[in-house]
Amino acid sequence: MCGICDRIKETKAGNNPFLVKELETGYVVIGDYQHFKGYTLFLYKDHVVELFDLDEKTREKHLYEMSLVAEAVKNAFGADKMNYECLGNGEGGAHIHWHLFPRRDGDIENYGNNGRGPVWWYPREEMYSDKNRPSNEELENLKATLHRELDKLLKELYENDI
Secondary structure, eight states: OOHHHHHHHHHHTTOOTTEEEEOSSEEEEEOSOOSSTTOEEEEESSOOOOGGGSOHHHHHHHHHHHHHHHHHHHHHHTOSEEEEEOOOSSTTOSSOEEEEEEEOTTTTTTSTBTTBSOGGGSOHHHHTSGGGSOOHHHHHHHHHHHHHHHHHHHHHHHHHHO
């Protein structure tokens, strides 16, 4: 089983403290480390490796939901810009999942091009240090903030569809 499948199994068993909300195609979870405040993942529900392996309707729905989650993250945490990644070749394994990074000016400090550049220009040992793990209280606040914004966007979506 892959790392993402392990997380989903924990989520289904009610043992994932990072879960924000279940959507039709995936699970919204706060990232374990929060150097980029509001860093969120969107985990596709089934073990599928590539977007093109999904049927067209499912792929469209998943990409739409991912975009909606990104919008909620941006709104909830005041990002200047969102960064999106769907890699599948790291620790999580080859399973469709999205890394949604809310970016702010100077968030990689003096690294990169005068503090500008991809998140991966920030030192890995700093990004994944214990100082960036949210406390239980911080985690609950992050989850509640994002949950409220997701619910707001979903409500607007359903009202406009009627």
